[in-house]
Amino acid sequence: MRKCLECGAEMEGRSDKKFCSDMCRNTYNNKLYRKARNVISYVNRRLASNRRILDSLYSDGRTTVSKSLLEEERFDFGYYTSSSKNRLGRTTYRCYEFTYSSDKHNNITIEKD
Numbered sequence: 001m002r003k004c005l006e007c008g009a010e011m012e013g014r015s016d017k018k019f020c021s022d023m024c025r026n027t028y029n030n031k032l033y034r035k036a037r038n039v040i041s042y043v044n045r046r047l048a049s050n051r052r053i054l055d056s057l058y059s060d061g062r063t064t065v066s067k068s069l070l071e072e073e074r075f076d077f078g079y080y081t082s083s084s085k086n087r088l089g090r091t092t093y094r095c096y097e098f099t100y101s102s103d104k105h106n107n108i109t110i111e112k113d
């Protein structure tokens, strides 16, 4: 016996049937979409916050700040738009138009496109 994915009711009929009713299908799909929207919105907020912090610390040319300053501003190092490694093996991170990398002394150099 198959069970409805939303309410768990037992169902008869076609073996590929997943829901007992349109209402259950809609409820189930709405929950899935809401979850996806929440994930996207959370990541977007983290990235926007990081970008705002980089923008506030950056001044013309190259700007070097301590990692702890970024942490005080609640910069989240887990979120960036892309990353790459240069010839020396140092990882450079991008957050929209900003590029930043860390040296061995925990200084962060910020550049802007």
Ligand SMILES: [Zn+2]
Pocket (backbone or CB within 6 Å): 004, 005, 006, 007, 008, 009, 019, 020, 021, 024
């Ligand atoms: Zn159901």
